[in-house]
Amino acid sequence: MNTMTLWHISGWGFAALALAALLVGFSKTAVSGANTVSLAVFAAVLPARASTGVLLPVLIAGDVLAVLTYRRHAHWPTLWRLFPAVAAGVVAGTVFLLWADDAVVRTSIGAILLLMAGVTLWRRRRAGAEAEPDEVTTRAGRIKARSYGVLGGFTTMVANAGGPVMSMYLLSAGFRKLGFLGTSAFFFLIVNVSKVPFSAGLGLIDGRSLLLDAALVAFVVPGALIGKWAVNRINQRLFEQLVIAATIVGGVQLLLR
Numbered sequence: 001m002n003t004m005t006l007w008h009i010s011g012w013g014f015a016a017l018a019l020a021a022l023l024v025g026f027s028k029t030a031v032s033g034a035n036t037v038s039l040a041v042f043a044a045v046l047p048a049r050a051s052t053g054v055l056l057p058v059l060i061a062g063d064v065l066a067v068l069t070y071r072r073h074a075h076w077p078t079l080w081r082l083f084p085a086v087a088a089g090v091v092a093g094t095v096f097l098l099w100a101d102d103a104v105v106r107t108s109i110g111a112i113l114l115l116m117a118g119v120t121l122w123r124r125r126r127a128g129a130e131a132e133p134d135e136v137t138t139r140a141g142r143i144k145a146r147s148y149g150v151l152g153g154f155t156t157m158v159a160n161a162g163g164p165v166m167s168m169y170l171l172s173a174g175f176r177k178l179g180f181l182g183t184s185a186f187f188f189l190i191v192n193v194s195k196v197p198f199s200a201g202l203g204l205i206d207g208r209s210l211l212l213d214a215a216l217v218a219f220v221v222p223g224a225l226i227g228k229w230a231v232n233r234i235n236q237r238l239f240e241q242l243v244i245a246a247t248i249v250g251g252v253q254l255l256l257r
Helices: 011-029 036-045 048-073 076-099 102-127 133-137 139-159 162-172 177-201 207-231 236-256
Strands: none
Touching (some): 011 036, 011 048, 011 177, 011 207, 036 048, 048 102, 048 177, 048 207, 076 162, 102 139, 102 162, 139 162, 162 177, 162 236
């Protein structure tokens, strides 16, 4: 794999990656889905396929910080419902990466993100936010969890873009701000760690990519601290609007690149 090392990146390129890493930390503790911008920056500075392998350890660092911050707010029944479907999506994404080129990946993920944002807006306008997260115990809730789980696993494997898909699911399931952040923190820590062997097997993670990660992880921490400070100053309605807006922006970026 032609993974770039720290010495092959210009000063401006590294500055862009550092800013994207800071945004990862912010998104993990404040506005989930905002790291779709980071995904676009990494893919612009690095080779598109290699960028997914470099970004993954940065995301895991953000996940660890998010779990430490919101661990008491996770809704485990939702997580257990999602994991089997997500595993199927990760396997499907791995197979997809064996033959799809960068253009196909970008178009597919961008279309999925915009579709999920549209569905969520339509559902919220039609019926308002749904009452409680425990709706996953109903038949309709299980079907929805499985559908979003497969899409989330697929998108997170092929482009580290599962955040917006799962954000749309958690919003549609009626999660409040802290429950949303706590549940997504554990979800992505477990899913992203499980992706490491697949990414390494595909040649997306190696010693050179990890060297670059070591330099970038330092920027995740201040981003997470800024997010922790900001989340208490964002009301629920604004929080949901920011999550949906970040999803739409990320989808459009992928389609236009």
